[in-house]
Amino acid sequence: MKVRLGNGYDVHKFGPGDHVVLCGVKVPHDQTLMGHSDADVGMHAITDAIYGALAAGDIGRHFPPSDPQWKGAASEIFLKHAVQLARDAGFVISNVDCTMVCEFPKIGPHADAMRATLADIMDLPIEDISVKATTSEKLGFTGRGEGIAAIATAALVAP
Numbered sequence: 346m347k348v349r350l351g352n353g354y355d356v357h358k359f360g361p362g363d364h365v366v367l368c369g370v371k372v373p374h375d376q377t378l379m380g381h382s383d384a385d386v387g388m389h390a391i392t393d394a395i396y397g398a399l400a401a402g403d404i405g406r407h408f409p410p411s412d413p414q415w416k417g418a419a420s421e422i423f424l425k426h427a428v429q430l431a432r433d434a435g436f437v438i439s440n441v442d443c444t445m446v447c448e449f450p451k452i453g454p455h456a457d458a459m460r461a462t463l464a465d466i467m468d469l470p471i472e473d474i475s476v477k478a479t480t481s482e483k484l485g486f487t488g489r490g491e492g493i494a495a496i497a498t499a500a501l502v503a504p
């Protein structure tokens with residue numbers, strides 16, 4: 346059996362607003378995340394982890410931030426593309442794990458909704474999807490509440 350691992354990392358900064366979209370779930374917050382797309386930092390990290398496992402470049406290669414077509418786009422477009430690339434290459438996505446780094450919003454109360462949303466988008470069992478969070482103990486840009494970082498791992502297997 347062939348196993349491929351990939352990692353993904355993304356950061357988006359906060360700006361004025363009243364909610365963020367994280368792993369496809371709208372979470373009330375006193376700011377929003379800024380980006381060319383919907384700035385779903387968690388979904389971007391997972392998407393890049395799948396591209397990484399396939400050695401297929403990164404999200405910006407497939408969906409250039411210079412292309413107006415992706416302005417305000419829902420990030421599930423990017424994730425679905427990466428999942429399809431994996432399936433077309435003969436892989437099954439074994440599991441994904443995403444950690445978001447921020448003081449606020451608190452992810453825990455929304456983590457299962459995020460897992461369910463990702464499972465639906467990726468057509469995977471929810472048991473194969475992990476979403477978790479940590480603060481950075483008030484240190485650095487995430488600690489100062491300037492933005493959110495996300496780190497993800499994806500494992501792909503081919504029989």
Ligand SMILES: Nc1ccn([C@@H]2O[C@H](COP(=O)(O)O)[C@@H](O)[C@H]2O)c(=O)n1
Binds near residue numbers: 480482
């Ligand atoms: N945005 C966040 C950050 C953390 N959590 C939860 O709190 C736990 C403790 O965080 P520490 O950084 O102090 O270790 C963490 O394990 C998460 O369960 C959260 O939900 N949202």
Ligand SMILES: C[C@@]1(CO)OP(=O)(O)OP(=O)(O)OC[C@H]1O
Binds near residue numbers: 389423
């Ligand atoms: C997702 C894309 C799409 O234009 O734009 P952003 O929303 O700015 O997100 P980023 O994580 O900076 O990745 C680059 C782009 O591919």
